Amino acid sequence: MAKTDVLTLAILGILRDQPLHGYQIRKRLGAELGPFRALSYGSLYPCLRRMVEAGLIEASGDEANGPSHASSRRARIAYSLTDAGRSRLSEELASAGASSWDDDAFDVRFSLFAHTDAATRLRILEGRRSRLSERLEEVSEGLKRMHERHDAYTAELQRHGLEQVEREVEWLDRLIENERSARGGENNGSASADH
Amino acid sequence: MAKTDVLTLAILGILRDQPLHGYQIRKRLGAELGPFRALSYGSLYPCLRRMVEAGLIEASGDEANGPSHASSRRARIAYSLTDAGRSRLSEELASAGASSWDDDAFDVRFSLFAHTDAATRLRILEGRRSRLSERLEEVSEGLKRMHERHDAYTAELQRHGLEQVEREVEWLDRLIENERSARGGENNGSASADH
DNA sequence: GTTCAGTTATATCGCTCCGATACATCGGGC
């Protein structure tokens, strides 16, 4: 079975197209998932080590860069996917379980949608949507029940939180609509190499 | 100096008005900060222990509930603020540094606004606002620079993140406006009896 | 009236993550 945590998945995804070393992985991930979700070295390097141990990636002493000049390049360790890593990635990309629409995992899964087939994309979006509407009900339930007992600021915080989730749902509805209308037109294939 | 972490502050705040035991603390916190921000026991109990060690709270073997019926209530440990804890709380409530408008801290600080004086409220809101607009610029900068090199889904994720932050800023602007217009009318006092 | 599920309640273990920090090297500007 081997469960794949979010960080591992994100790294598998980012190494899909080229080998990179730690520093680059961090920058790319930061750029793709937004400047929030910082990802510190304190998580990155241990995770890379775990992945090497698990045989998902391979470390190599950086030959990659051009003809270049003679001698002592600084220590750089480029990581690339092994076959096991590549098949783990596609296995993971084909799945659409609860772990795909959790708060922290959804962004990563979404950022890999270009390599996910249309049916799975739709299932993930719908799963995320239903997860959020559960939450919606919880919160608005709570809001009604707290008439007294809470001051204006706390209530405002709740109201604002509710609104945020509502907008998130609207966003998902738009995306789902798009996916649905794209279906039927084209072949529904896996989108793959656009850049 | 003694830095107070977010969780500690939240607990100080929730114990301000009555002693509670662990389970209740968790429920209240969950209700006040929204059902997100779960707070697991694995964080709560260690934190309570730290706070007892630091002399901020006191454990007592639960006499609190009514006349009640005779004998063996199950083990329940009620925690209440010590004088040190109470003064730490008001000290913390009077401050408005960067730690008040960090992502994770802001919600907690905001939920305690009813016990924060008007000037500090305003400073915190403004601090949070400027933190978010920094981020705004970063992200939109990044969005412009990534024309190529990113697929449609990744771009959409960025766009959506940007929009969220924009709305957060609008929300803050509304709150700041309210605070400003309330000033001048009333006495600007601290909304409550600080000891 | 007994069983069974759910809530109240405290507590710990292992693991991961983060922030801070320590190194070293590179490319440029002054």
Added chain:
DNA sequence: GCCCGATGTATCGGAGCGATATAACTGAAC
């Protein structure tokens, strides 16, 4: 020549989380 900011690898301590164990009470089904 010299410092500064980016590039790059790495670790440490502390804090949080998810899962889990334990146990007593509550109430409804049967």
